Each structure stands twice: as C-alpha cells, then as structure tokens.
Amino acid sequence: MGSGRRLDAMYRAMLDALGPSHWWPGDSPFEVCVGAILTQNTAWTNVEKAIAALREADVLEPEAMYSLPQERLAECIRPAGYFNIKAARLRSFLKFLKDQTNWDISALESSNTDSLREQLLGIKGIGPETADSMLLYAFNRPMFVVDAYTARIMTRHGMAPEESNYFELQSLFMDSLPEDVPMYNEFHALIVRVGKDWCKKRASQCAGCPLEAFLD
DNA sequence: CACCAGGCAAGTA
DNA sequence: TACTTGCATGGT
Numbered sequence: 111m112g113s114g115r116r117l118d119a120m121y122r123a124m125l126d127a128l129g130p131s132h133w134w135p136g137d138s139p140f141e142v143c144v145g146a147i148l149t150q151n152t153a154w155t156n157v158e159k160a161i162a163a164l165r166e167a168d169v170l171e172p173e174a175m176y177s178l179p180q181e182r183l184a185e186c187i188r189p190a191g192y193f194n195i196k197a198a199r200l201r202s203f204l205k206f207l208k209d210q211t212n213w214d215i216s217a218l219e220s221s222n223t224d225s226l227r228e229q230l231l232g233i234k235g236i237g238p239e240t241a242d243s244m245l246l247y248a249f250n251r252p253m254f255v256v257d258a259y260t261a262r263i264m265t266r267h268g269m270a271p272e273e274s275n276y277f278e279l280q281s282l283f284m285d286s287l288p289e290d291v292p293m294y295n296e297f298h299a300l301i302v303r304v305g306k307d308w309c310k311k312r313a314s315q316c317a318g319c320p321l322e323a324f325l326d
Numbered sequence: 327c328a329c330c331a332g333g334c335a336a337g338t339a
Numbered sequence: 340t341a342c343t344t345g346c347a348t349g350g351t
Contacts, residue, residue, distance in 0.1 A: 133332090134332095145332095146332085147333095149331085149332050149333090150331095150332080150333040150334065151330095151331060151332085151333045151334080151346090152331055152332080152333085152347090152348080152349095153330085153331045153332085153348090153349070153350070154331085154332065155331095155349080155350075156331080156348060156349060156350090157332090159348095159349090188347090188348070189348060189349075190347090190348075191331085191346080191347040191348040191349080192333090192334095192345095192346045192347055192348085193346090193347070193348080194346075194347090195334085195335090195345090195346055195347090196346090199334085234334090234335080235333095235334070235335080236334085237333060237334050237335085238333090238334095239332080239333065239334090240332095240333070240334080243332075255332085257332055257333085258331090258332080258333085259332075298332085299332090301332095302332050305332090306331085306332090310330095311329090311330080
C-alpha cells in the first residue's frame with residue numbers, strides 16, 4: 111500500500127486541474143466495444159466520424175453490423191484508419207457475440223471478470239488494452255486500463271522501469287488502489303488527457319502539467 | 327515536410 | 340523469446 115498515496119495524490123491533482131472527463135458514456139455497451147476497437151492507435155476524433163457513419167448506415171447494432179459485407183463495413187469505418195484490419199477485428203468480435211451470446215451482449219454480464227477477460231483476449235484483434243477498455247468502460251468491471259501514456263507518465267516520474275510490460279504497469283495501480291470502477295474510469299481518462307497535452311514523447315513541455323509537482 | 331494518435335498480429339532470426 | 344514491420348486516415 112506504499113505507492114497508493116502517491117497515485118491517489120496524482121489522481122486528485124489531475125482531477126482538480128482538469129475536471130471530470132465524462133469518458134465513454136456510450137449509448138450502449140456494444141457501442142463502447144466498437145469504439146474500443148476503432149480507437150486502436152488512432153485519434154478519437156477519427157473514431158467519432160467512423161461511428162457516425164455506422165449509425166448513418168444503421169448498423170450500430172451487432173446483428174446488423176455482421177450482416178454487412180466486410181468490404182462495406184471497411185468503407186464505413188475508413189476515417190478511423192486501418193480500416194481493412196479493423197473491419198476484420200470488428201467481425202471477429204461480432205462472431206464471438208453470435209457464438210457465445212446469440213447476439214445478446216447482456217449475457218456477458220453474468221461472467222466473472224477474469225474469465226470474461228480471457229474470452230475477450232481470445233478474440234483476434236483484441237489485445238490487453240482493448241479487452242480492459244471493454245471490461246471497464248462497457249462492462250463496468252474494476253480493471254485498470256494501461257496505454258502508451260500510462261507507461262510514459264509512470265516511467266517519466268520514476269515510478270516504473272522503462273521495460274515494464276502491460277501487466278506490471280497495471281499491477282502498479284491495481285495492487286495499491288481500491289477496486290473502484292468510477293475512479294479507474296476517470297483515472298485512465300485523466301492520464302490520456304495529461305499525456306496528450308503535456309507528457310510528450312520527446313522534449314519536455316512539462317510546464318503547466320498537473321503532475322509537474324510530482325516530478326523528482 | 328515530419329510526426330503522432332486512447333494497438334495488435336504476423337513475420338523474422 | 341525478442342525485435343521489427345504492416346496497417347492508414349486525419350490533425351498539428
């Protein structure tokens with residue numbers, strides 16, 4: 111429970127400075143899952159365009175989306191980039207929903223978190239960050255989401271070695287913070303916002319960063 | 327013009 | 340196992 115205080119202080123500093131993020135409220139768990147796949151290595155503004163196109167095509171619902179030929183699905187999501195790959199990934203997720211839930215995504219609510227995580231990771235195109243984003247933001251499970259910004263911020267603050275893997279970074283948070291879904295939700299969102307605006311890959315434009323006081 | 331974005335899988339040695 | 344590369348649009 112050592113670094114818990116520091117993480118909590120960082121969380122409050124970011125929240126005080128930036129205010130709540132209202133991230134991924136989504137119109138449905140399915141929509142959140144679609145967004146999680148589309149946003150892989152892609153700016154969210156581009157994802158919004160793709161989701162709008164899916165809604166316009168009236169396929170923002172599992173069975174309808176699966177009935178759309180992959181090539182046309184790819185065309186809808188073109189603005190999100192990697193459209194051919196992501197169309198295939200959406201379809202592998204849709205096939206999972208069909209096979210495991212008979213198109214009733216709410217059937218997944220009864221699975222325990224660890225087995226649901228394993229199931230999601232078994233789908234081609236869903237890696238640890240996408241699976242955990244779905245668990246936290248679509249299924250309201252207490253799973254901390256790690257991304258490139260999380261790694262950068264933690265290493266830059268001397269709280270994790272450069273070579274830390276996903277699980278090690280995730281454990282840093284989950285071993286010392288309470289299992290609090292709304293807090294995990296907001297914490298990850300704040301990390302992304304701070305990473306985008308201040309914690310750049312190179313140079314250090316740390317002036318004004320909400321976490322400036324936590325640098326050594 | 328270069329660089330980056332809420333990653334992942336496949337290929338190589 | 341540990342690197343490297345392909346995937347692709349849109350904003351700064």
